[in-house]
Amino acid sequence: MPKVVFVSKDGTRQEVEAATGASVLSVARAGGVRLAGACMGALVCGGCRVEVDPAWKERVPPPETQEAAALEAAWDATPDSRLACALKVTEALDGLVVHLPG
Numbered sequence: 188m189p190k191v192v193f194v195s196k197d198g199t200r201q202e203v204e205a206a207t208g209a210s211v212l213s214v215a216r217a218g219g220v221r222l223a224g225a226c227m228g229a230l231v232c233g234g235c236r237v238e239v240d241p242a243w244k245e246r247v248p249p250p251e252t253q254e255a256a257a258l259e260a261a262w263d264a265t266p267d268s269r270l271a272c273a274l275k276v277t278e279a280l281d282g283l284v285v286h287l288p289g
């Protein structure tokens with residue numbers, strides 16, 4: 188079963204097992220990781236934004252159109268930003284590291 192590693196601003200790491208196909212947001216919630224997401228995956232609130240660790244940047248597939256548009260609209264998004272509700276866990280992403288917002 189793949190795992191996702193969530194890193195808090197203070198450097199605390201939390202590893203959570205994930206079902207293949209689950210969103211990173213649902214993995215966070217299942218693991219008790221605090222991550223906003225008021226729109227529950229509708230790609231409008233931006234509250235679930237995470238930063239993909241640089242070591243994983245090349246392995247994570249690019250955002251699809253709607254997610255990319257939502258990220259473009261966010262004034263403080265970076266090239267490593269992703270919406271956790273849209274980012275799906277795959278076997279290839281086993282061990283994915285994402286950084287949580289402050």
Ligand code: FES
Pocket residue numbers: 212223224225226227228229230231232233234235236270271272273
């Ligand atoms: S939950 Fe709102 S954009 Fe992801």
